[in-house]
Amino acid sequence: MKVLVGHFSHEANTFAEETVSFEQYTAKGALFGEDVITQSEGTSLYMGGIIKACREENIDMIPTCAYSSAAPVLTRECVDKMLETILPVCRAYKDELDGICMALHGAGVAEGIDDLELYVLKQLRSIVGDKLPIVVPMDLHGNVSEETAKLANGVFGIRNYPHTDKADISYIAMKTLARVMRKEIEIETKIVHLPLLIPISTGLTANAPFPEINAYMDKQIAERGLIYASLFQGFPYADVACSSASVCVVAEKGAREAAEDIAHFVWERRAQLRANSLSPAEAFDLAEKETKEGYIIINDMSDNPGGGCPGDGTHLLREMLKRNLPGSIFGFICDAVAAEEIWKHRPGEKIDLTLGGRHEKIFGEPLEIKSAEIISLCDGNFRHNSPNTFGLPSKLGKTARIRCGNVDIIVASVRAQTFDDRPFMITGADIRDYRYVCLKSTQHFRGFFGDKAAAIIPCDPPGLSTSNLASFTYHKIPRPVYPLDENVEF
Ligand SMILES: [Zn+2]
Numbered sequence: 001m002k003v004l005v006g007h008f009s010h011e012a013n014t015f016a017e018e019t020v021s022f023e024q025y026t027a028k029g030a031l032f033g034e035d036v037i038t039q040s041e042g043t044s045l046y047m048g049g050i051i052k053a054c055r056e057e058n059i060d061m062i063p064t065c066a067y068s069s070a071a072p073v074l075t076r077e078c079v080d081k082m083l084e085t086i087l088p089v090c091r092a093y094k095d096e097l098d099g100i101c102m103a104l105h106g107a108g109v110a111e112g113i114d115d116l117e118l119y120v121l122k123q124l125r126s127i128v129g130d131k132l133p134i135v136v137p138m139d140l141h142g143n144v145s146e147e148t149a150k151l152a153n154g155v156f157g158i159r160n161y162p163h164t165d166k167a168d169i170s171y172i173a174m175k176t177l178a179r180v181m182r183k184e185i186e187i188e189t190k191i192v193h194l195p196l197l198i199p200i201s202t203g204l205t206a207n208a209p210f211p212e213i214n215a216y217m218d219k220q221i222a223e224r225g226l227i228y229a230s231l232f233q234g235f236p237y238a239d240v241a242c243s244s245a246s247v248c249v250v251a252e253k254g255a256r257e258a259a260e261d262i263a264h265f266v267w268e269r270r271a272q273l274r275a276n277s278l279s280p281a282e283a284f285d286l287a288e289k290e291t292k293e294g295y296i297i298i299n300d301m302s303d304n305p306g307g308g309c310p311g312d313g314t315h316l317l318r319e320m321l322k323r324n325l326p327g328s329i330f331g332f333i334c335d336a337v338a339a340e341e342i343w344k345h346r347p348g349e350k351i352d353l354t355l356g357g358r359h360e361k362i363f364g365e366p367l368e369i370k371s372a373e374i375i376s377l378c379d380g381n382f383r384h385n386s387p388n389t390f391g392l393p394s395k396l397g398k399t400a401r402i403r404c405g406n407v408d409i410i411v412a413s414v415r416a417q418t419f420d421d422r423p424f425m426i427t428g429a430d431i432r433d434y435r436y437v438c439l440k441s442t443q444h445f446r447g448f449f450g451d452k453a454a455a456i457i458p459c460d461p462p463g464l465s466t467s468n469l470a471s472f473t474y475h476k477i478p479r480p481v482y483p484l485d486e487n488v489e490f
Pocket of ligand 1: 163
Protein backbone atom coordinates (compact mmCIF):
# COMPACT_ATOMS: atom_id res chain seq x y z
CA MET A 1 0.00 0.00 0.00
CA LYS A 2 1.10 3.53 -0.78
CA VAL A 3 0.33 6.76 1.06
CA LEU A 4 1.16 10.39 0.30
CA VAL A 5 2.54 11.96 3.49
CA GLY A 6 3.49 15.47 4.58
CA HIS A 7 3.11 18.28 7.03
CA PHE A 8 2.23 21.82 5.92
CA SER A 9 1.34 23.88 8.93
CA HIS A 10 0.87 27.57 9.53
CA GLU A 11 -0.75 29.45 12.40
CA ALA A 12 -1.64 33.00 11.37
CA ASN A 13 -1.94 36.08 13.55
CA THR A 14 -4.10 38.22 11.29
CA PHE A 15 -3.69 41.27 13.53
CA ALA A 16 -0.02 41.60 12.57
CA GLU A 17 0.49 44.08 9.74
CA GLU A 18 3.18 42.17 7.82
CA THR A 19 2.97 39.20 5.46
CA VAL A 20 5.38 36.25 5.33
CA SER A 21 7.28 35.29 2.16
CA PHE A 22 8.32 31.73 1.24
CA GLU A 23 11.91 32.54 2.26
CA GLN A 24 10.80 33.85 5.67
CA TYR A 25 8.39 30.97 6.18
CA THR A 26 11.01 28.30 5.52
CA ALA A 27 13.95 30.13 7.16
CA LYS A 28 14.22 27.83 10.15
CA GLY A 29 14.64 24.68 8.08
CA ALA A 30 11.73 23.26 6.04
CA LEU A 31 12.12 19.69 4.78
CA PHE A 32 11.34 18.52 1.26
CA GLY A 33 11.29 15.17 -0.57
CA GLU A 34 13.22 12.27 0.98
CA ASP A 35 14.53 14.56 3.77
CA VAL A 36 11.01 14.53 5.18
CA ILE A 37 11.55 10.86 6.07
CA THR A 38 15.25 10.79 6.92
CA GLN A 39 15.16 13.93 9.09
CA SER A 40 11.83 13.23 10.84
CA GLU A 41 12.05 9.55 11.74
CA GLY A 42 12.22 9.07 15.51
CA THR A 43 11.29 12.69 16.31
CA SER A 44 8.33 13.86 18.40
CA LEU A 45 6.98 15.80 15.39
CA TYR A 46 3.90 14.90 13.30
CA MET A 47 6.00 13.14 10.68
CA GLY A 48 7.69 11.10 13.42
CA GLY A 49 4.35 9.46 14.29
CA ILE A 50 3.28 9.02 10.67
CA ILE A 51 6.55 7.29 9.76
CA LYS A 52 6.36 5.00 12.81
CA ALA A 53 2.85 3.84 11.87
CA CYS A 54 3.79 3.33 8.19
CA ARG A 55 6.81 1.22 9.17
CA GLU A 56 4.62 -0.96 11.41
CA GLU A 57 1.97 -1.35 8.71
CA ASN A 58 4.48 -1.92 5.93
CA ILE A 59 3.12 1.03 3.95
CA ASP A 60 5.23 2.84 1.34
CA MET A 61 5.46 6.57 1.96
CA ILE A 62 5.55 9.18 -0.81
CA PRO A 63 6.98 12.22 0.99
CA THR A 64 6.21 15.85 0.08
CA CYS A 65 7.17 18.54 2.61
CA ALA A 66 7.34 18.99 6.36
CA TYR A 67 7.25 22.35 8.06
CA SER A 68 5.35 24.36 10.61
CA SER A 69 5.45 27.97 11.64
CA ALA A 70 3.46 30.60 13.45
CA ALA A 71 3.61 34.03 11.91
CA PRO A 72 1.54 36.75 10.29
CA VAL A 73 -0.48 35.96 7.14
CA LEU A 74 1.41 34.07 4.38
CA THR A 75 1.84 35.60 0.93
CA ARG A 76 0.03 33.89 -1.92
CA GLU A 77 3.42 33.17 -3.50
CA CYS A 78 4.48 31.34 -0.32
CA VAL A 79 1.42 29.09 -0.44
CA ASP A 80 1.92 28.40 -4.16
CA LYS A 81 5.57 27.45 -3.61
CA MET A 82 4.70 25.13 -0.71
CA LEU A 83 1.96 23.49 -2.79
CA GLU A 84 4.46 22.98 -5.61
CA THR A 85 6.17 20.53 -3.25
CA ILE A 86 2.91 18.62 -2.65
CA LEU A 87 0.56 18.74 -5.64
CA PRO A 88 2.87 17.63 -8.48
CA VAL A 89 3.94 14.63 -6.33
CA CYS A 90 0.29 13.83 -5.65
CA ARG A 91 -0.49 14.10 -9.38
CA ALA A 92 2.42 11.83 -10.34
CA TYR A 93 1.34 9.06 -7.95
CA LYS A 94 -2.43 9.55 -7.95
CA ASP A 95 -3.24 6.20 -9.60
CA GLU A 96 -1.05 4.28 -7.14
CA LEU A 97 -2.14 5.96 -3.90
CA ASP A 98 -4.28 4.15 -1.31
CA GLY A 99 -4.57 7.20 0.95
CA ILE A 100 -3.18 10.55 2.09
CA CYS A 101 -1.99 11.51 5.56
CA MET A 102 -1.29 15.26 5.56
CA ALA A 103 -0.70 17.04 8.86
CA LEU A 104 -2.09 20.60 8.77
CA HIS A 105 -2.46 23.23 11.45
CA GLY A 106 -6.04 24.50 11.35
CA ALA A 107 -5.35 28.22 11.82
CA GLY A 108 -3.57 28.93 8.54
CA VAL A 109 -4.38 32.15 6.68
CA ALA A 110 -2.81 33.52 3.50
CA GLU A 111 -3.47 36.52 1.29
CA GLY A 112 -6.97 35.97 -0.09
CA ILE A 113 -7.27 32.57 1.68
CA ASP A 114 -8.99 32.70 5.09
CA ASP A 115 -9.03 28.91 5.48
CA LEU A 116 -5.68 27.53 4.32
CA GLU A 117 -6.46 23.94 5.36
CA LEU A 118 -9.65 23.91 3.30
CA TYR A 119 -7.70 25.35 0.37
CA VAL A 120 -5.04 22.59 0.60
CA LEU A 121 -7.65 19.83 0.93
CA LYS A 122 -9.62 21.17 -2.06
CA GLN A 123 -6.44 21.08 -4.17
CA LEU A 124 -5.72 17.49 -3.09
CA ARG A 125 -9.33 16.41 -3.71
CA SER A 126 -9.24 18.00 -7.17
CA ILE A 127 -6.44 15.57 -8.03
CA VAL A 128 -7.48 12.36 -6.25
CA GLY A 129 -11.27 12.74 -6.30
CA ASP A 130 -13.62 12.26 -3.38
CA LYS A 131 -13.13 8.51 -2.82
CA LEU A 132 -9.48 8.33 -1.71
CA PRO A 133 -9.28 8.37 2.10
CA ILE A 134 -7.51 11.40 3.60
CA VAL A 135 -6.67 11.84 7.28
CA VAL A 136 -5.40 15.07 8.78
CA PRO A 137 -3.64 15.37 12.14
CA MET A 138 -4.04 18.96 13.36
CA ASP A 139 -2.89 21.41 16.00
CA LEU A 140 -5.03 22.01 19.10
CA HIS A 141 -5.11 25.70 18.10
CA GLY A 142 -6.88 24.89 14.83
CA ASN A 143 -9.90 26.94 13.77
CA VAL A 144 -11.40 24.01 11.91
CA SER A 145 -14.24 24.72 9.49
CA GLU A 146 -17.20 22.46 8.76
CA GLU A 147 -16.04 22.18 5.12
CA THR A 148 -12.55 21.05 6.18
CA ALA A 149 -14.03 18.29 8.33
CA LYS A 150 -16.18 17.25 5.34
CA LEU A 151 -13.28 16.99 2.87
CA ALA A 152 -11.11 14.93 5.23
CA ASN A 153 -12.28 11.48 6.25
CA GLY A 154 -10.59 11.84 9.61
CA VAL A 155 -9.49 14.96 11.55
CA PHE A 156 -7.32 14.23 14.59
CA GLY A 157 -6.49 17.15 16.90
CA ILE A 158 -3.61 16.89 19.35
CA ARG A 159 -4.64 16.98 23.03
CA ASN A 160 -1.69 18.59 24.84
CA TYR A 161 -0.59 22.19 25.21
CA PRO A 162 2.45 22.33 25.35
CA HIS A 163 2.20 20.14 22.25
CA THR A 164 4.02 17.05 23.49
CA ASP A 165 1.72 14.56 21.72
CA LYS A 166 2.12 15.47 18.04
CA ALA A 167 3.75 12.17 17.10
CA ASP A 168 1.29 10.18 19.25
CA ILE A 169 -1.77 11.67 17.57
CA SER A 170 -0.42 11.54 14.01
CA TYR A 171 0.42 7.89 14.76
CA ILE A 172 -3.24 7.26 15.68
CA ALA A 173 -4.34 9.10 12.52
CA MET A 174 -2.05 7.04 10.29
CA LYS A 175 -3.00 3.73 12.01
CA THR A 176 -6.68 4.61 11.45
CA LEU A 177 -5.97 5.43 7.79
CA ALA A 178 -4.30 2.03 7.41
CA ARG A 179 -7.49 0.34 8.64
CA VAL A 180 -9.58 2.42 6.22
CA MET A 181 -7.21 1.60 3.36
CA ARG A 182 -7.57 -2.11 4.15
CA LYS A 183 -11.35 -1.56 4.09
CA GLU A 184 -11.73 -2.81 7.66
CA ILE A 185 -13.65 0.34 8.65
CA GLU A 186 -15.37 3.36 7.13
CA ILE A 187 -15.08 6.58 9.11
CA GLU A 188 -16.80 9.94 9.33
CA THR A 189 -15.74 13.16 11.07
CA LYS A 190 -18.23 15.51 12.68
CA ILE A 191 -17.42 18.90 14.14
CA VAL A 192 -19.42 21.09 16.52
CA HIS A 193 -18.40 24.73 16.99
CA LEU A 194 -18.74 26.52 20.32
CA PRO A 195 -19.32 30.29 20.56
CA LEU A 196 -16.14 30.42 22.62
CA LEU A 197 -12.73 32.07 22.27
CA ILE A 198 -9.97 30.61 24.46
CA PRO A 199 -6.91 32.87 24.94
CA ILE A 200 -3.72 30.83 24.59
CA SER A 201 -2.72 31.83 28.12
CA THR A 202 -5.55 29.78 29.63
CA GLY A 203 -5.08 26.83 27.31
CA LEU A 204 -2.46 24.98 29.36
CA THR A 205 -3.90 21.48 29.34
CA ALA A 206 -2.39 20.45 32.68
CA ASN A 207 -4.74 23.03 34.26
CA ALA A 208 -8.48 22.84 34.87
CA PRO A 209 -10.76 22.22 33.10
CA PHE A 210 -8.71 20.33 30.49
CA PRO A 211 -7.80 17.13 32.42
CA GLU A 212 -11.51 16.72 33.18
CA ILE A 213 -12.45 17.37 29.52
CA ASN A 214 -9.86 14.92 28.19
CA ALA A 215 -11.03 12.26 30.67
CA TYR A 216 -14.62 12.85 29.54
CA MET A 217 -13.62 12.47 25.88
CA ASP A 218 -11.80 9.22 26.65
CA LYS A 219 -14.87 7.93 28.46
CA GLN A 220 -17.02 8.78 25.42
CA ILE A 221 -14.56 7.03 23.11
CA ALA A 222 -14.70 3.87 25.24
CA GLU A 223 -18.46 3.86 25.92
CA ARG A 224 -19.64 4.82 22.43
CA GLY A 225 -16.94 2.91 20.52
CA LEU A 226 -15.61 6.07 18.84
CA ILE A 227 -12.26 6.16 17.10
CA TYR A 228 -11.08 9.57 18.33
CA ALA A 229 -12.32 12.81 19.87
CA SER A 230 -10.56 16.16 20.15
CA LEU A 231 -11.20 19.60 21.54
CA PHE A 232 -9.78 22.30 19.32
CA GLN A 233 -9.15 25.35 21.50
CA GLY A 234 -9.00 27.48 18.36
CA PHE A 235 -6.70 30.42 17.70
CA PRO A 236 -8.36 33.72 18.67
CA TYR A 237 -5.63 35.81 16.98
CA ALA A 238 -6.89 34.78 13.54
CA ASP A 239 -9.91 36.94 12.75
CA VAL A 240 -11.67 34.58 10.31
CA ALA A 241 -15.19 33.20 10.05
CA CYS A 242 -14.26 29.76 11.47
CA SER A 243 -12.29 31.14 14.45
CA SER A 244 -13.62 29.47 17.60
CA ALA A 245 -13.25 26.46 19.84
CA SER A 246 -14.74 23.25 18.47
CA VAL A 247 -15.14 19.56 19.24
CA CYS A 248 -14.29 17.04 16.55
CA VAL A 249 -15.16 13.34 16.64
CA VAL A 250 -14.03 10.55 14.30
CA ALA A 251 -16.20 7.43 14.37
CA GLU A 252 -17.79 4.72 12.27
CA LYS A 253 -21.17 6.03 13.46
CA GLY A 254 -22.60 8.41 16.06
CA ALA A 255 -19.92 11.08 15.62
CA ARG A 256 -22.39 13.99 15.59
CA GLU A 257 -24.17 13.06 18.84
CA ALA A 258 -20.87 12.46 20.63
CA ALA A 259 -19.41 15.78 19.44
CA GLU A 260 -22.50 17.66 20.64
CA ASP A 261 -22.40 15.97 24.00
CA ILE A 262 -18.70 16.76 24.54
CA ALA A 263 -19.19 20.35 23.34
CA HIS A 264 -21.84 20.90 26.04
CA PHE A 265 -19.48 19.43 28.64
CA VAL A 266 -16.87 22.04 27.58
CA TRP A 267 -19.39 24.88 27.46
CA GLU A 268 -20.44 24.27 31.07
CA ARG A 269 -16.82 24.88 32.10
CA ARG A 270 -16.28 28.12 30.10
CA ALA A 271 -15.94 30.33 33.19
CA GLN A 272 -12.67 28.53 33.98
CA LEU A 273 -11.28 29.65 30.60
CA ARG A 274 -11.27 33.39 31.30
CA ALA A 275 -7.82 34.97 31.55
CA ASN A 276 -6.28 37.39 34.02
CA SER A 277 -3.15 39.34 33.13
CA LEU A 278 -0.08 40.73 34.94
CA SER A 279 2.03 43.67 33.74
CA PRO A 280 5.85 43.23 33.61
CA ALA A 281 6.16 45.32 36.80
CA GLU A 282 3.59 43.17 38.64
CA ALA A 283 5.34 40.01 37.43
CA PHE A 284 8.74 41.26 38.73
CA ASP A 285 7.15 42.25 42.05
CA LEU A 286 6.00 38.66 42.47
CA ALA A 287 9.35 37.26 41.31
CA GLU A 288 11.27 39.32 43.87
CA LYS A 289 9.09 37.89 46.64
CA GLU A 290 9.73 34.27 45.59
CA THR A 291 11.72 32.41 48.24
CA LYS A 292 12.33 29.06 46.50
CA GLU A 293 15.89 28.40 45.34
CA GLY A 294 16.64 28.18 41.63
CA TYR A 295 15.67 30.31 38.67
CA ILE A 296 12.35 32.11 38.15
CA ILE A 297 10.92 32.40 34.66
CA ILE A 298 8.90 35.42 33.61
CA ASN A 299 7.37 34.70 30.20
CA ASP A 300 6.10 37.33 27.81
CA MET A 301 2.80 35.97 26.46
CA SER A 302 1.77 38.87 24.28
CA ASP A 303 4.85 39.04 22.01
CA ASN A 304 5.07 35.31 21.41
CA PRO A 305 6.67 34.55 18.01
CA GLY A 306 4.82 31.23 18.30
CA GLY A 307 1.62 33.27 18.17
CA GLY A 308 2.70 35.18 15.08
CA CYS A 309 4.36 38.11 16.87
CA PRO A 310 7.71 39.70 15.93
CA GLY A 311 9.57 38.77 19.13
CA ASP A 312 11.22 42.19 19.31
CA GLY A 313 8.79 43.73 21.82
CA THR A 314 10.52 45.74 24.54
CA HIS A 315 8.00 46.04 27.41
CA LEU A 316 9.40 43.18 29.50
CA LEU A 317 13.08 43.80 28.70
CA ARG A 318 12.65 47.47 29.61
CA GLU A 319 11.35 46.45 33.05
CA MET A 320 14.20 43.93 33.49
CA LEU A 321 16.79 46.60 32.67
CA LYS A 322 15.09 49.08 35.01
CA ARG A 323 15.18 46.60 37.92
CA ASN A 324 18.79 45.60 37.09
CA LEU A 325 18.58 42.65 39.52
CA PRO A 326 21.73 40.52 39.93
CA GLY A 327 21.49 37.26 37.97
CA SER A 328 19.17 38.47 35.19
CA ILE A 329 19.07 37.04 31.66
CA PHE A 330 16.72 37.74 28.75
CA GLY A 331 16.56 34.86 26.26
CA PHE A 332 15.87 36.12 23.68
CA ILE A 333 14.86 39.17 21.64
CA CYS A 334 14.61 38.80 17.83
CA ASP A 335 16.31 41.73 16.13
CA ALA A 336 18.36 40.95 13.00
CA VAL A 337 19.46 44.59 12.59
CA ALA A 338 20.87 44.76 16.13
CA ALA A 339 22.50 41.31 15.79
CA GLU A 340 24.21 42.43 12.57
CA GLU A 341 25.51 45.53 14.37
CA ILE A 342 26.85 43.48 17.30
CA TRP A 343 28.54 41.07 14.91
CA LYS A 344 30.71 43.93 13.55
CA HIS A 345 32.51 43.80 16.91
CA ARG A 346 34.36 41.18 18.95
CA PRO A 347 33.61 39.74 22.41
CA GLY A 348 34.98 42.03 25.12
CA GLU A 349 34.21 45.21 23.18
CA LYS A 350 31.55 47.68 24.32
CA ILE A 351 28.88 49.16 22.05
CA ASP A 352 25.88 51.48 22.03
CA LEU A 353 22.86 49.88 20.43
CA THR A 354 19.24 50.45 19.43
CA LEU A 355 17.42 47.26 20.35
CA GLY A 356 13.95 45.92 19.50
CA GLY A 357 10.71 47.80 18.84
CA ARG A 358 11.23 47.77 15.07
CA HIS A 359 7.83 46.38 14.12
CA GLU A 360 4.49 47.52 15.44
CA LYS A 361 4.11 50.27 18.04
CA ILE A 362 2.00 48.11 20.33
CA PHE A 363 5.10 46.07 21.26
CA GLY A 364 6.90 49.09 22.74
CA GLU A 365 9.50 51.68 21.70
CA PRO A 366 13.06 50.66 20.76
CA LEU A 367 15.54 50.52 23.68
CA GLU A 368 18.63 52.71 23.58
CA ILE A 369 21.35 50.53 25.13
CA LYS A 370 24.54 52.30 26.25
CA SER A 371 27.96 50.70 26.60
CA ALA A 372 26.86 47.07 26.51
CA GLU A 373 29.66 44.51 26.77
CA ILE A 374 29.69 41.81 24.09
CA ILE A 375 30.01 38.44 25.84
CA SER A 376 29.72 35.99 22.95
CA LEU A 377 28.77 35.53 19.28
CA CYS A 378 27.40 32.32 17.73
CA ASP A 379 25.67 31.09 14.55
CA GLY A 380 22.34 30.34 16.25
CA ASN A 381 22.22 26.68 15.18
CA PHE A 382 21.07 23.97 17.59
CA ARG A 383 18.70 21.04 17.95
CA HIS A 384 15.72 21.33 20.26
CA ASN A 385 15.86 19.57 23.60
CA SER A 386 12.20 20.12 24.51
CA PRO A 387 9.72 17.22 24.68
CA ASN A 388 7.46 19.17 22.27
CA THR A 389 10.04 19.50 19.52
CA PHE A 390 12.84 17.10 20.44
CA GLY A 391 15.46 16.77 17.72
CA LEU A 392 14.09 19.60 15.56
CA PRO A 393 16.91 21.66 14.04
CA SER A 394 16.68 25.39 14.76
CA LYS A 395 18.47 28.27 13.08
CA LEU A 396 18.34 31.61 14.87
CA GLY A 397 20.87 33.21 12.50
CA LYS A 398 23.53 35.56 13.83
CA THR A 399 23.12 35.46 17.61
CA ALA A 400 24.90 37.28 20.43
CA ARG A 401 24.88 37.68 24.18
CA ILE A 402 25.51 41.17 25.53
CA ARG A 403 25.63 42.48 29.12
CA CYS A 404 24.05 45.72 30.38
CA GLY A 405 24.68 46.19 34.10
CA ASN A 406 23.40 43.02 35.77
CA VAL A 407 21.33 41.96 32.75
CA ASP A 408 22.50 39.53 30.06
CA ILE A 409 20.53 39.87 26.81
CA ILE A 410 20.52 37.29 24.03
CA VAL A 411 19.87 38.85 20.61
CA ALA A 412 18.87 36.53 17.73
CA SER A 413 18.23 37.26 14.04
CA VAL A 414 15.32 34.92 13.27
CA ARG A 415 12.00 35.17 15.04
CA ALA A 416 11.25 32.16 17.19
CA GLN A 417 9.93 31.37 20.65
CA THR A 418 12.02 29.83 23.41
CA PHE A 419 11.30 26.13 23.94
CA ASP A 420 14.22 25.04 26.12
CA ASP A 421 17.68 25.95 27.43
CA ARG A 422 19.44 25.61 24.05
CA PRO A 423 19.24 29.29 22.99
CA PHE A 424 21.01 30.12 26.28
CA MET A 425 23.52 27.30 25.98
CA ILE A 426 24.71 28.26 22.49
CA THR A 427 25.78 31.65 23.86
CA GLY A 428 27.70 29.98 26.68
CA ALA A 429 25.08 30.76 29.35
CA ASP A 430 23.91 28.13 31.83
CA ILE A 431 20.48 29.29 33.07
CA ARG A 432 21.10 27.54 36.39
CA ASP A 433 23.63 30.30 37.12
CA TYR A 434 20.87 32.94 36.93
CA ARG A 435 17.95 33.93 39.18
CA TYR A 436 15.62 35.85 36.83
CA VAL A 437 15.06 34.39 33.36
CA CYS A 438 12.80 36.23 30.89
CA LEU A 439 11.66 34.66 27.64
CA LYS A 440 9.01 35.01 24.93
CA SER A 441 6.55 32.12 24.80
CA THR A 442 3.05 31.54 26.10
CA GLN A 443 3.03 27.87 27.08
CA HIS A 444 5.40 25.74 24.97
CA PHE A 445 8.44 26.59 27.12
CA ARG A 446 6.73 24.75 29.98
CA GLY A 447 7.34 21.44 28.19
CA PHE A 448 11.01 21.77 29.13
CA PHE A 449 11.02 24.26 32.03
CA GLY A 450 7.81 23.20 33.81
CA ASP A 451 9.50 20.89 36.31
CA LYS A 452 12.85 22.74 36.42
CA ALA A 453 12.04 26.38 37.28
CA ALA A 454 11.51 27.45 40.89
CA ALA A 455 8.54 29.51 39.69
CA ILE A 456 6.92 30.54 36.41
CA ILE A 457 5.23 33.96 36.27
CA PRO A 458 3.39 34.81 33.04
CA CYS A 459 3.13 38.47 32.12
CA ASP A 460 0.93 40.07 29.51
CA PRO A 461 2.03 43.54 28.34
CA PRO A 462 0.37 45.09 25.26
CA GLY A 463 0.90 42.85 22.20
CA LEU A 464 -0.78 40.76 19.52
CA SER A 465 -0.88 37.43 21.37
CA THR A 466 -2.26 38.96 24.57
CA SER A 467 -4.90 37.13 26.57
CA ASN A 468 -6.86 40.38 26.73
CA LEU A 469 -9.02 39.55 23.70
CA ALA A 470 -11.16 42.65 24.24
CA SER A 471 -8.16 44.73 23.04
CA PHE A 472 -8.70 43.47 19.45
CA THR A 473 -11.21 44.78 16.92
CA TYR A 474 -12.73 41.70 15.31
CA HIS A 475 -14.47 41.85 11.92
CA LYS A 476 -15.04 38.27 10.85
CA ILE A 477 -15.55 35.99 13.86
CA PRO A 478 -19.17 35.02 14.47
CA ARG A 479 -20.81 37.06 17.27
CA PRO A 480 -21.98 36.86 19.96
CA VAL A 481 -19.00 34.99 21.41
CA TYR A 482 -17.87 34.27 24.96
CA PRO A 483 -16.15 36.01 26.77
CA LEU A 484 -16.41 39.17 24.61
CA ASP A 485 -20.20 39.39 24.61
CA GLU A 486 -22.89 39.17 27.29
CA ASN A 487 -25.52 36.44 27.47
CA VAL A 488 -24.00 34.09 24.91
CA GLU A 489 -26.04 30.93 24.43
CA PHE A 490 -25.06 27.52 23.11
ZN1 LIG B 1 -0.68 25.19 18.78
